[in-house]
Amino acid sequence: MTNEHTIEIKMRTPLWTGGVDGKCDRLHETGIIGSMRWWYEAIVRGLGGYAC
Numbered sequence: 001m002t003n004e005h006t007i008e009i010k011m012r013t014p015l016w017t018g019g020v021d022g023k024c025d026r027l028h029e030t031g032i033i034g035s036m037r038w039w040y041e042a043i044v045r046g047l048g049g050y051a052c
Helices: 029-046
Strands: none
Touching: none
16 A cells, blocks of 8 residues: 655746845755745644655
8 A cells, every 4th residue: 555645836926045145046945945844844734644
């Protein structure tokens, strides 16, 4: 038995990963990864799961 789920993500607002001076000069991958991790943990905990 596999517990596989597919989640489709749609941008509802402009993507802003910000730089030191507050301008979006390029995409900062670490900001995207950190945001995705935060939301993943929030969803897992909201469903009663454990996220470290």
